[in-house]
Amino acid sequence: MAEDQTDDSQKTEDPTPKKLEESRKRGQIALSREVNNWVMLCTGTIFIVAFSGPMMSQLADMMRVYIEFSHALPGMPGGLSVVLGEGVKKVFSIILLPLMLFMFAAFAAPFLQIGPLFAPEVIKPDWSKISIKKGFGRLFSMRSVVELIKGVVKICIVGLIAIIIISPYYSGFEHFIDIPITAVMEELRFLVIQMMVGVLIVLMVVAMMDLLYQRFEYNKKMRMSRQEIKDEYKQSEGDPHVKAKLRQLRSEKARQRMMQxxxxxxxxxxxxxxxxxxxxxxxxxxxxxxxxxxxxxxxxxxxxxxxxxxxxxxxxxxxxxxxxxxxxxxxxxxxxxxxxxxxxxxxxxxxxxxxxx
Known part of the structure; x- marks a missing residue:
């Protein structure tokens, strides 16, 4: 244990490009889940603002038609299956766009952070990771504590924003009984949009802080000792391909200086x-x-x-x-x-x- 701490204390140098590249190939990158969640929430908010009105109208029209013709279903051969089939098609056509948007956001969020990445080693089974001791270590690690704190903070933020936004409307909820269902849905839609925008703004700060923290932790984890840098340099210098590349780079630089x-x-x-x-x-x-x-x-x-x-x-x-x-x-x-x-x-x-x- 003391030996590990000594090793960590000796890792005072920034990681070399070679180590960062090898780490990236293994799928070890600085990725913030909070940024991914924020992008997904942002996508959902944009969708609700832009499309929820027409979607709710379509769903309301569909339900109204089914209710109006429900008395005729018993006399229709296979009427229930036909109605259900048409209903499923209609619902699918309505939710297809949001599904595509969320799928795009799920791929775009990591891409914006780390760029294109293909790391086959991530999907390879690694039996060394199956360890009760290591599992408990991860469970009670500083990273787990940070994740717990983030979760509690997010719950408190969402709850506080909900209270702040809903409070002015609380006394007026009784009038919902006297207005059409479409008006109720429109007011609820407006309320949900307000809450999502408020949460979005606050969680943007949380996401940025988490991104900085993840990069700090990653760089800290990737730090190297001076001996590791020396060993890597010796290994690289001994590689004929690396030597050829270095000679080519030196030749190009010399030619540039000569032309200047x-x-x-x-x-x-x-x-x-x-x-x-x-x-x-x-x-x-x-x-x-x-x-x-x-x-x-x-x-x-x-x-x-x-x-x-x-x-x-x-x-x-x-x-x-x-x-x-x-x-x-x-x-x-x-x-x-x-x-x-x-x-x-x-x-x-x-x-x-x-x-x-």
Missing amino acids: AVPSADVVITNPTHYSIALKYNPEEMPAPKVVAMGIDETALRIRELAKEHDIILYENKPLARALYDVAEIDEMIPMEHFKAVAEIISYVFKLKGRLN
Whole structure:
């Protein structure tokens, strides 16, 4: 027990993307049920506000027709089954839309929180979870206490809102006896809408607080010790696929930095199609010209395009371009054996630019 507490106390680092991804694959995510419930309640409220009036009218009309023709049922062959069948169809057609809306809300609520997720491991049987000891541990855990408190708070909120909204109408309920049933249903509908909107507003705050709490608990649960991060790094570095991916990322970043340096060049020596070497020279700061970018084929073409965009002179010298590509390094001075040839080109370029008399 003390060992577990020590391990938990050592987990002070934020989880790595790799651990979060593996956790997501296992279906372990920060999901708030209160947000799901709020979305469902919001869907129900919107539906009642928008469609409950017409639905109640349809149901009232249907009941009125059945009551009016009920005396004729005994004389009709199979009359009761026909009426019941038609009634079921009518009721189904009325409730089909709300059923579809609630199904959509049931899928949309988790999607809005965590995005698309497919975790086959969640549905696999895990017999290790069947443990009386662990069951009691979960029953009396802090999470269970929080869930209990949330349940009590929600019941109190709903009850309080119901009392606040119904109280002004309590003395007037007696007049329901003297008005048509349709008017009674309309007033009750308005009362229910008021209650649902009130509950919706308050539970929105509860849902937001629960969402923040669930994410806090999830991040706390996913924390790692420094040793775990080191072990994960070593494991990842040993994976050839990860190494290849890292090399690719480093190569792409290096290429981006190189392309960003092309506009600072003074001249680009070309092959002219297969090789491009971008050189920069500042006599006051550099003992010799420096290679800021170089490449072949598509990279060479992109260097030439950038040079044209920034009015950098393109100088064709096939042997020198190939030689520099073979021996020069990016962000390094050119090799000494090429000083003379490059100096002539730099001198020519500076004269064109008026930087050398």
